[in-house]
Amino acid sequence: MxxxxxxxxxxxxxxxxxxxxxxxxxxxxxxxxxxxxxxxxxxxxxxxxxxxxxxxxxxxxxxxxxxxxxxxxxxxxxxxxxxxxxxxxxxxxxxxxxxxxxxxxxxxxxxxxxxxxxxxxxxxxxxxxxxxxxxxxxxxxxCPVSPNNNISFLVPCDEQWKKRELVRHLWCNTILKWEGKPIQHLGRIQYLTMVQVTSGCMGAPEERLLILFPEDLLFLSVDTDRTAITYKGKLPLTGIQAKEKPAMLGRLQFEITGRLTEPILITCSTAEDYEKCLFYLQKPRKILDPLTLQPPPIIPKKSRQHR
Known part of the structure; x- marks a missing residue:
């Protein structure tokens, strides 16, 4: 050229x-x-x-x-x-x-x-x-963004090829209502799956795309027409804990707790998803001083000295 x-x-x-x-x-x-x-x-x-x-x-x-x-x-x-x-x-x-x-x-x-x-x-x-x-x-x-895009073929992401294509879609397309630094800056995706998420004690379960990064847990939603993906929240892994729930009626569930969030109940659809999520969420990682998780204090401007 x-x-x-x-x-x-x-x-x-x-x-x-x-x-x-x-x-x-x-x-x-x-x-x-x-x-x-x-x-x-x-x-x-x-x-x-x-x-x-x-x-x-x-x-x-x-x-x-x-x-x-x-x-x-x-x-x-x-x-x-x-x-x-x-x-x-x-x-x-x-x-x-x-x-x-x-x-x-x-x-x-x-x-x-x-x-x-x-x-x-x-x-x-x-x-x-x-x-x-x-x-x-x-x-x-x-990576088409029209209503005829391929999200409907990739969700639920129950096969490896679907997971790979969905990751590629997330890298190349807009995530509605996204906040913070671009998704490409969160690092390599460690695991991705669809789960049911229940927030609080009386919340109704909602379908969410759960994505585990080296330092963050990301939640996305997919609309009913399977044409758009929307940002629903992100939690730092250093501020949360994952605890297994007693097996009940064959459900594969664990609970996420932390001082930055109310309890979140995660229900997985397969034993592999359950084991992989717990493996990454319970991995030992560097513990930060709790003070570092707080926003920096606002330093007031110096008041004028009266003469």
Missing amino acids: FFFLFQPDVLWGRTREELANLLSTQPVRGWEGMSIRSLGEIIWSSLVFLGTYYMEMCECYLVLSSFHLLILSVDRRNKAFVYEGLLPLAGMRLREIASAISHTFEISGSMIESRLVCCQNSADFDMWVQHLQHQIKMANAH
Whole structure:
């Protein structure tokens, strides 16, 4: 492809290929969880100006991979990248802007705030439009977000191939009402299954997708039409305990307790799910000082000294 034929210095006297290697080998400030290399091959990247219709443009370094668009700010003083966001390509839309602002296009989506991307020149603009349109098409084909998507074939995830495909779906698609750092930053998934969850003493059981990460227990729900996945909560493993419940009528149940949550009764559908969940939840792990689990105190501003 022709864009490799001409590679002037892009940033800090380095070429695009050298910057790609830097991202793969050096830590990015603010990035958490799995390595950036887990996003896959870097397809295109460059310096751009990024903004919205009501906020001014700021300099960013955009990195396009197979299923995501990575947003990095540039610390020129320390010659470092700073993590600013990770957008899934599935469901994204691209629109070229015909206005006084040259070399600009808009990216948007049902769960993505519209952003304006202003490229440095027409060649860079053409490359972004070409590659981004192609990768959005590929992401939608691989992980469709329409009502005809494949969640209904994967839930309940009672076979290994379904679990693998469901993990891939979660990496590439929007999770409704998601809060906190992106799911890709929670680490490698240790176990995933569908369970019945009962909260409190009188709560009714609800179907939940339970996902165990190295440091967190994640709960997601799947709508009745099996077309969307919604965030329902996340608990730090260091703040909870899992206790087996006496076998009753053949039910495979355990209880999750902790000072950060009311008791949660988990009912598994298979002995394998029951044993695997308890294995990961009861694994010894580093015990944190309880004080570290508390939010930091708010330090009041110094009051003015009266003369």
